[in-house]
Amino acid sequence: MVHKVKGVVARSKGAPVTLETILVPDPGPGEALVDIITSGVCHTDLHYKLGGISDDFPFLLGHEATGVVSAVGPDVTDVAPGDRVVLNWRAVCGNCRACNRGEAQYCFNTHNATQKMTLEDGTELSAALGIGAFIEKTLVAAGQCTKVDPDADAAAIGLLGCGVMAGLGAAINTGGVKRGDSVAVIGCGGVGVAAIAGAALAGATTIVAVDIDAKKLERAKELGATHTVDSSASDPVEKIRELTGGFGADVVIDAVGRPETYKQAFYARDLAGTVVLVGVPTPDMTLELPLLDVFGRGGSLKSSWYGDCLPSRDFPMLISLYKQGKLDLDAFVTERITIDQVEEAFGKMHSGSVLRSVVEL
Numbered sequence: 243m244v245h246k247v248k249g250v251v252a253r254s255k256g257a258p259v260t261l262e263t264i265l266v267p268d269p270g271p272g273e274a275l276v277d278i279i280t281s282g283v284c285h286t287d288l289h290y291k292l293g294g295i296s297d298d299f300p301f302l303l304g305h306e307a308t309g310v311v312s313a314v315g316p317d318v319t320d321v322a323p324g325d326r327v328v329l330n331w332r333a334v335c336g337n338c339r340a341c342n343r344g345e346a347q348y349c350f351n352t353h354n355a356t357q358k359m360t361l362e363d364g365t366e367l368s369a370a371l372g373i374g375a376f377i378e379k380t381l382v383a384a385g386q387c388t389k390v391d392p393d394a395d396a397a398a399i400g401l402l403g404c405g406v407m408a409g410l411g412a413a414i415n416t417g418g419v420k421r422g423d424s425v426a427v428i429g430c431g432g433v434g435v436a437a438i439a440g441a442a443l444a445g446a447t448t449i450v451a452v453d454i455d456a457k458k459l460e461r462a463k464e465l466g467a468t469h470t471v472d473s474s475a476s477d478p479v480e481k482i483r484e485l486t487g488g489f490g491a492d493v494v495i496d497a498v499g500r501p502e503t504y505k506q507a508f509y510a511r512d513l514a515g516t517v518v519l520v521g522v523p524t525p526d527m528t529l530e531l532p533l534l535d536v537f538g539r540g541g542s543l544k545s546s547w548y549g550d551c552l553p554s555r556d557f558p559m560l561i562s563l564y565k566q567g568k569l570d571l572d573a574f575v576t577e578r579i580t581i582d583q584v585e586e587a588f589g590k591m592h593s594g595s596v597l598r599s600v601v602e603l
């Protein structure tokens with residue numbers, strides 16, 4: 243059977259998104275059909291719409307979602323109809339080089355659904371991050387469904403499906419922030435603020451939030467920043483050094499992903515410190531740094547895909563911390579919107595007025 247549902251599509255580079263009728267097939271082997279409850283609007287959706295990720299238009303957008311499994315393929319045993327799930331874009335394969343050495347968080351061969359969702363005329367859709375969740379029902383690989391506690395707010399926990407997990411993981415997993423560390427985070431949108439929350443959770447004692455938008459800095463304080471720097475008004479490298487005894491931070495996280503913010507991160511880090519790039523650059527961007535500085539300053543320069551998370555390990559653990567009141571996921575949900583308001587939500591993302599708009603289906 244084919245399901246006819248409404249979903250949000252980016253048809254061509256830069257064009258406003260449209261609400262389209264989409265055909266979703268029943269799940270085949272290894273697949274699951276999921277009724278979406280909520281889906282957050284992430285900057286990566288905007289990157290897709292603007293052609294910054296690939297040219298495989300049309301895209302079915304949305305990927306930070308909570309849902310309920312409604313059907314599974316014949317061979318699927320890990321999830322069953324009725325299960326509450328958060329969707330992930332790291333359904334690990336179990337037998338690539340990374341999986342074989344016990345580092346499934348780096349899996350090089352993650353799974354998506356095999357069948358395609360299409361427009362009514364048969365045009366195949368590219369699902370954002372292999373998910374596509376601004377839609378009433380979506381088709382994913384069964385491994386993209388992480389079973390979670392049904393007794394937690396769907397809008398809040400769904401954000402673990404991408405941006406909030408990426409930020410938390412950039413601090414906790416990739417950056418390896420420890421008790422007593424100093425941390426600076428450049429860019430305080432959903433991802434950056436999550437990195438601040440992650441640093442706080444890990445016990446960092448100095449947490450510097452950097453943004454060009456004063457509103458974002460206010461919110462960063464609420465989630466654990468001990469200091470803020472408006473980098474439109476002053477040099478963030480100097481300020482971060484001042485706030486860390488003149489040395490720089492142990493871990494600096496670039497949650498913007500531009501050459502200039504990366505350079506700031508590079509020079510705002512203490513000797514032997516760590517830079518984590520979690521913001522996503524566009525294909526035209528290049529970076530120039532004196533190689534002697536790369537060598538001489540030591541430490542490590544890391545990139546963080548999805549916060550180096552393992553969904554089956556990290557989502558339930560973080561939801562448990564949320565329910566214990568130790569991780570404020572509610573703070574990330576600025577507004578709840580309907581499926582026809584995604585374009586407006588992109589506008590608000592630009593204006594800096596929201597951390598996350600979450601579509602309720």
Ligand SMILES: NC(=O)c1ccc[n+]([C@@H]2O[C@H](COP(=O)([O-])OP(=O)(O)OC[C@H]3O[C@@H](n4cnc5c(N)ncnc54)[C@H](O)[C@@H]3O)[C@@H](O)[C@H]2O)c1
Nearest residue numbers: 285286405408429430431432433453454520521522547548
């Ligand atoms: N690595 C991953 O797995 C992953 C996952 C999700 C999102 N992302 C990426 O993370 C980035 C941030 O996503 P988001 O949803 O938080 O976006 P967002 O638009 O909500 O936030 C971006 C923030 O950066 C600030 N900013 C912009 N230019 C700046 C500059 N020059 N200096 C300082 N601050 C600046 C903005 O004011 C804003 O607060 C995006 O590139 C997104 O694609 C990465």
Ligand SMILES: [Zn+2]
Nearest residue numbers: 335338341349
């Ligand atoms: Zn693998």
Ligand SMILES: [Zn+2]
Nearest residue numbers: 284286404405
């Ligand atoms: Zn995302």
